[in-house]
Amino acid sequence: MTAHPSAAGRSSRPWALALTSVAFFMAALDTLVVITALPAIHRQLGADLPALEWTVNAYSLTAAAGIVTAAALGDRLGRRRLFIAGLLLFTVASAACALAPGAEVLIAARAVQGVGAAVIAPLSLTLLTAAFPPERRGAVVGVWGGLAGLAVASGPLIGGAITQGLDWHWIFWVNVPIGAAAALLSRLRLSESRGPQTRLDLPAVGLVTGGALAVVWGLVRASDVGWGSPRTVAALGLGMLLMAGFLLWERRAPAPLLPPRLFRNRAFAAASAAAFLMNAGLLAAAFLTSQYLQVVLGYRPLSAGLHFLPMTATPILVAPLAGMLSDRVGQRPVMVVGLTLLSAGLAWLALVAAPSVAYGHLVAPLIVAGVGVSMALATAATAALGAVALGDLGKASGTANTLQRFGGVFGIAAATAVFDANGHLGTAAAFNAGFRPALALAAGLAALGALAALGVIGPRRPEAVGREPAAA
Numbered sequence: 001m002t003a004h005p006s007a008a009g010r011s012s013r014p015w016a017l018a019l020t021s022v023a024f025f026m027a028a029l030d031t032l033v034v035i036t037a038l039p040a041i042h043r044q045l046g047a048d049l050p051a052l053e054w055t056v057n058a059y060s061l062t063a064a065a066g067i068v069t070a071a072a073l074g075d076r077l078g079r080r081r082l083f084i085a086g087l088l089l090f091t092v093a094s095a096a097c098a099l100a101p102g103a104e105v106l107i108a109a110r111a112v113q114g115v116g117a118a119v120i121a122p123l124s125l126t127l128l129t130a131a132f133p134p135e136r137r138g139a140v141v142g143v144w145g146g147l148a149g150l151a152v153a154s155g156p157l158i159g160g161a162i163t164q165g166l167d168w169h170w171i172f173w174v175n176v177p178i179g180a181a182a183a184l185l186s187r188l189r190l191s192e193s194r195g196p197q198t199r200l201d202l203p204a205v206g207l208v209t210g211g212a213l214a215v216v217w218g219l220v221r222a223s224d225v226g227w228g229s230p231r232t233v234a235a236l237g238l239g240m241l242l243m244a245g246f247l248l249w250e251r252r253a254p255a256p257l258l259p260p261r262l263f264r265n266r267a268f269a270a271a272s273a274a275a276f277l278m279n280a281g282l283l284a285a286a287f288l289t290s291q292y293l294q295v296v297l298g299y300r301p302l303s304a305g306l307h308f309l310p311m312t313a314t315p316i317l318v319a320p321l322a323g324m325l326s327d328r329v330g331q332r333p334v335m336v337v338g339l340t341l342l343s344a345g346l347a348w349l350a351l352v353a354a355p356s357v358a359y360g361h362l363v364a365p366l367i368v369a370g371v372g373v374s375m376a377l378a379t380a381a382t383a384a385l386g387a388v389a390l391g392d393l394g395k396a397s398g399t400a401n402t403l404q405r406f407g408g409v410f411g412i413a414a415a416t417a418v419f420d421a422n423g424h425l426g427t428a429a430a431f432n433a434g435f436r437p438a439l440a441l442a443a444g445l446a447a448l449g450a451l452a453a454l455g456v457i458g459p460r461r462p463e464a465v466g467r468e469p470a471a472a
Helices: 007-011 013-032 033-046 049-077 079-099 105-130 134-165 175-189 202-226 230-252 266-295 299-306 314-329 332-351 360-384 388-422 430-453
Strands: none
Touching: 007 430, 013 033, 013 049, 013 079, 013 105, 013 134, 013 175, 013 266, 013 430, 033 105, 033 134, 033 299, 033 388, 049 079, 049 105, 049 388, 079 175, 105 360, 134 230, 134 299, 175 230, 175 314, 202 230, 202 388, 266 332, 266 360, 266 388, 266 430, 314 332, 314 360, 332 360, 360 388, 388 430
């Protein structure tokens, strides 16, 4: 049973809000903060594009795979205890990233850092909600959730500023004092809480993580060894086999990681698919465009982050308005329009991209894409959670978050495969030759997301929301 805040707990509420928010922002920021440093990492460590891709994807992959398990372990072992362990793991892994002598060590450290983020993300929310009474949770969770948009907006800019002003290693060094201080203060200021003792679906974690890893590895290596290579075919085949095994296991598991009943719910399945494809298109575009601004147009890291703001800063301004609009007209039209705009903006950017293009020609497509993703971000989670019964909210939230992160991993892997088939990092012209078709793929993923969003329906009737979920 979740602990209610005592008098001591009440006195720690400002600390709970501050510490969980700082930790979540730090974990969310590290998804994108590295992208403006990728050209510098390429120069210093000699990393090729697949290695740069794994620098981003290793973090996202382990973070996605561990979220649901971390939440369940927190319920069993104590949320504060596991939250502190996640902070310390994230901090130590950040130091390992900063000290990495080569791309292989950096990728391994980023994977461990992602495990820490998988612990921080869900437990920061549960600790925060446990510290506040129900009547105040909406406001404080709004602050917590708003940090995700701020991390998206500021990630490339902060990464560019640190890389240019200091060195790319300091992107990771700055986490060390913050993480260590947050862990110590969490031990002193946060109250412990626990949740229901649910079973851990560890076989499902292994199957879905192994399947995703095999598919991503196959996509990454296909451009080097060929799509028909035995290694590529074996990796992709193994990945699909493990994914199929995961689906079969979940149908029979006593406490499934991703309950099959959720995906029999058309609205939840449609919202989750749309969020998966949205994140695939968004992160693929962010991964490529941040490098395009430096490699092709010649901007320094900080300048690249500033020139990326027409797209990355729009969630701060547009997402709240889109959320209010969805309350009036429903989530489906806002999601469909948003993902259509994201697709259109990325396709427009792909059409005008050239080594000699003036930056002014890029502003409008970046804004269109930014407005589109802002509209989709504001409604995807609401549409997914609004489609399920009250008893399924925890599982639905973990499922939607996991799928969205896996979407980003898939999008970067697929776009990089297309890039490698058409260009390379050697020159501005060669990069541009790969950038345009890869960005067109990202636009196509967003367009598929708009089609998926057509299946989203309005929130369930109030009497349905309180109903207990049926057996899986």
